Amino acid sequence: MSDTLHQTPLHALNLELGAKMVPFAGYEMPIQYKAGLMAEHLHTRSSAGLFDVSHMGQLRIAAKSGDVRDAALALETLIPADYAALGVHRQRYGLLTNDEGGIRDDLMVANMGQDLFVVVNASCKHQDADLIEKALGDRCIVTRHFDRALIALQGPEAQNALTSLCPAAADMKFMDAIETELAGVSVTLSRSGYTGEDGYEIGIAAKDAETVARALLAQPQILPIGLGARDSLRLEAGLCLYGNDIDPTTTPIEASLAWAIQKARREGGSREGGYPGADIVLRQAREGVSRKRVGLMAEGRAPVRAGAKLFADAEGTKEIGVVTSGAFGPTVNAPVAMGYVATEFADVDTALFAELRGKFVPVHVRAMPFVAPGFKR
Amino acid sequence: MTTYYTKSHEWIRLDGEEATVGITAHASEELGELVFVEAKDEGTEVAAGDTAAVVESVKAASDIYAPVAGTLSGFNTKLSDEPTLVGSDAEGEGWIYKMTVSNPDDLKGLLTAEQYKSL
Incomplete structure (x- = not known):
């Protein structure tokens, strides 16, 4: 394996678990573990699976004014989603657009009360952070947390498995996002994922990642799941893979992602348009594609x-x-x-x-x- | 009957003029559980190294090559309903296709079990 590839904070654990590692988005990532793709996929749908997705980029955006709504409004200049109305501890999917209305990346944005917590795709994270910093830098402080680990816990047993380690998890609804403790470690916890199943995504400081992963893997319901099964799971769930199903040449309307543009940002909405390529996206929404x-x-x-x-x-x-x-x-x-x-x-x-x-x-x-x-x- | 092997992980076993071809247990393990197997139509003439069949896992399709020149003469139709047979018995029940071999001596240019193992 080339030494130019990055390793996630869970690298040693992945090897210990018998992962088959492959290069992906500049990282050495587990494509599958011992159970194999088919078994891992089915286990996630029937029980719970743990995914190392630490290659994805975690960012924080804080408004210089101190008001998180200002950060949300600033981010709306790049994304056709309604983030100003996003409640505290709520998360929402979004799309970064280019001047042609094409999709630069898809991402998750959570309102953490003090600031916004953003998760972007691995292959886009540096360019996304550069773009956000350049566009929002006068009003916001953008902090990259690319060294942090991200674990996804997915499947119908995810809640039961997680609750013993983190009681707060049980009270969360889909797309809630909180700061909490898990196995004695501070984490960013959202009830979300990319498999179509119930589940959570857990942002963790690199030094604590293995502690959290081991505590989760000690739960009887949880098996480690590789990126191979993650791909078949997301495809069955109808979710887009950036670079395949959406890219800078596809618009949100062509991609059948108009649901990611809330009412306030559509034609006649209180904050209609106002993002790169808005004229094209608005016209396509009106006239079709x-x-x-x-x-x-x-x-x-x-x-x-x-x-x-x-x-x-x-x-x-x-x-x-x-x-x-x-x-x-x-x-x-x-x-x-x-x-x-x-x-x-x-x-x-x-x-x-x-x-x-x-x-x-x-x-x-x-x-x-x-x-x-x-x-x- | 001697079984011969290729660097591309096929095995071939000759019985008279007809040979049976499959993929090795090692290859099957690398591919993971199969969901679909298909060979080219009976009567298709192939040169050594031509694609004679395809196996598909959840994630990827892989070509299976003809180890030597010949004419395809049959497909293991059991695999249509049960492609996982390749995983459970790659060099037995999980055979993929049969072919009549143009020149039986061609097999001698392939790898022996020992040579394949040491790859």
Whole structure:
């Protein structure tokens, strides 16, 4: 393994747990542990799984005025979400846009009362922090906590497993975010994740990360889960992988992420627009788009994967889209995918064909998520 | 019957003119649990190193090559319903396809079990 790769604070523990390590976003990351991808995926859906996602970037944004609402309003100049109305100890998904209305990154923002707690994708974290600092630096202090660990605990047993170590966890609802203690360690705890299951994400100082991880892994419900299963879990949940399903060339409207733009930021809202590319996004919301991100299920058992071309006809003469993520869904027990199709082919149940090894396999547009979400609202 | 191996982790066993081909236990372990296996149609002529079949795990598709030149003559249809057979018995019940070999002597250029093990 190249020594230029970063290691997470849980690196030694990952090796001890028998993880197969791979390079990912500049880090040496566990792709799977001993149980293997399929078993890890199914265990997360039936019990609880622990994921080392410390490669993701944690940031804090504090307003120089001392009022967290000023930080929220400042961040709204980069993101078409309603953060000014985000309550204390609440978290909300968001999208950083570029001047063309494309997506620079997707992220989570929590109002921690004093400041905003932000989690961004690993591959974008430096450019995101630079962008936020440049745009907000006159009004806000942006602090990078890229050395901190982040653990996701996901699955229907996550609450039961966590409560003995952290009683406060039981009272949290989906997308609550608090500062608390877990196994005697100060953590940032949110009830969120990226698997479609109930669960938590835990931000921890690097020096304490292993203590927390070991305390969690000592719970009988919890197994360590690698990034391989994380990918199939998020795909079944209909969640986008940045760089595959969304990127600087796809807009929130094309990506079917208009739900991430709250009313206040839409046309006629109290803070309409006001973010990079707003004119394009607002126009697309009003007039429609020529392509949309949709869920797809192929007939048979063969997975249709990222890059597969989509056609309107079984002969493959009329190309109408492309698959951006695809795998075999262990819980669905069938191939699942998502991709972009011309809008006239985006309705649920539309019959399409995907090119697979020179053949044209029947696929249907299907509603996402592919599995019922387990969130505690 | 002697089993021969390739650097790309196939095994091949010749019985008369027809050979049976699969992937090694080591390869199967590396790939993880399989969800789909498919071979090219019967009658397809292949050169050594041509793609003859594909195996898919949750995460990735992997090509399975023809160890020697020949013509595909059958697919292990059990794998259509039970692709995990490859994982449980890679060099037995989990065989993938059969082929008639153009020149049986070609097998002698492949790896022996000992040579494969020492890779």
